[in-house]
Amino acid sequence: MDKYHSPQVDVAVRLNTNESPLPVPPEWITDVRNAVDEVAWNRYPDRSALALRQAIANRHGVSADNVFVANGSNEVLQTLLLTYAGAGRTVATFEPTYQMHAHLARISGATVVSGQRDSDFELQESEIRRVLDTAQPEVVFLCSPNNPTGRLEPRRNIELVVANAPGLVVIDEAYAEFSDWSALELVTEHSNVVVTRTFSKTWSLAALRLGYAIAPTRMVEELNTVVMPYHLDALKQIAGERALRYVEQMQSRVAGIVQERGRIAGRLGELGIDTWPSGANFILFRPTSAASSGSESVWQKLLNTGILVRDCSTWAGLDGCLRVTVGTPAENDLFLKALSWAVGKGE
Numbered sequence: 001m002d003k004y005h006s007p008q009v010d011v012a013v014r015l016n017t018n019e020s021p022l023p024v025p026p027e028w029i030t031d032v033r034n035a036v037d038e039v040a041w042n043r044y045p046d047r048s049a050l051a052l053r054q055a056i057a058n059r060h061g062v063s064a065d066n067v068f069v070a071n072g073s074n075e076v077l078q079t080l081l082l083t084y085a086g087a088g089r090t091v092a093t094f095e096p097t098y099q100m101h102a103h104l105a106r107i108s109g110a111t112v113v114s115g116q117r118d119s120d121f122e123l124q125e126s127e128i129r130r131v132l133d134t135a136q137p138e139v140v141f142l143c144s145p146n147n148p149t150g151r152l153e154p155r156r157n158i159e160l161v162v163a164n165a166p167g168l169v170v171i172d173e174a175y176a177e178f179s180d181w182s183a184l185e186l187v188t189e190h191s192n193v194v195v196t197r198t199f200s201k202t203w204s205l206a207a208l209r210l211g212y213a214i215a216p217t218r219m220v221e222e223l224n225t226v227v228m229p230y231h232l233d234a235l236k237q238i239a240g241e242r243a244l245r246y247v248e249q250m251q252s253r254v255a256g257i258v259q260e261r262g263r264i265a266g267r268l269g270e271l272g273i274d275t276w277p278s279g280a281n282f283i284l285f286r287p288t289s290a291a292s293s294g295s296e297s298v299w300q301k302l303l304n305t306g307i308l309v310r311d312c313s314t315w316a317g318l319d320g321c322l323r324v325t326v327g328t329p330a331e332n333d334l335f336l337k338a339l340s341w342a343v344g345k346g347e
């Protein structure tokens, strides 16, 4: 199997893993520092992580019984697959999408069936029907906004999948706050829908490793049967719960990033570079071969100037594509300037 690889290179401007470029509020750091004294370190943590789950539930207007928490949304996804996939079962994805969905499905022992998006990375109704009809997957993944394309999945597609899937539908919403629609309202007690979220992007807390799912009560119970007991340490539970007290600060960071996303997209357009509409904190773009000059790749030229973006050019369906995370305004300026030179349009 291929392992997850995203180079961790020590460069000045890191725009390759969709983290927030902005720090958490300093008040939160004080909260966490104080929390270290509150923890009974000789005791196991609250196995049900109730205070954290209740805070997440309040934010989304659901019950704590609808919230499953884990160490990053990757552990949420893994637990979903250990619970509902595995040997003899089928998991469907629509490529290109987040590689961990297929990867974790295979690790669970499941067979992965990949549907394909069209050349603009949109999902056609006929493809949804074809995949669901022929594969009858126990689990279907959607990712909205989709990583690495940035595209928001239209509501009609999500509803079509939910209406026709024979099993579970997982909607990975790692980037939901950067767009204006969420599938959360489709999660009801009798639905087959789970929405996953993470603290890694919007909450500026990639280092914390915290993610969650909003799901029907019966599924949360099943996930808790499968996951390791005491998997979420005591400090993390408090740190996550405290983070949710700074919603306004989060929203203002997100608004700034969305604004910068628009500025970058506009400039890429001026440079004649293909991009796709993004509902996330990154932009997929394809410098055409005519626009790039010299033998070195645009990715390498950017790296030479200390700017790291994600090279997706060898991924299936993403020929020549790069993905840039929206950084601070200063980082974005450096990126845009270096990119202009890399495609032979520097001034």
Ligand SMILES: *Cc1c(COP(=O)(O)O)cnc(C)c1O
Residues within 6 Å of the ligand: 018, 071, 072, 073, 074, 075, 098, 143, 147, 172, 174, 197, 198, 199, 200, 201, 206, 209, 210, 211
């Ligand atoms: C970044 C990302 C995640 C986040 O995973 P964590 O384990 O919570 O850091 C999940 N899904 C997608 C699509 C992502 O891009």
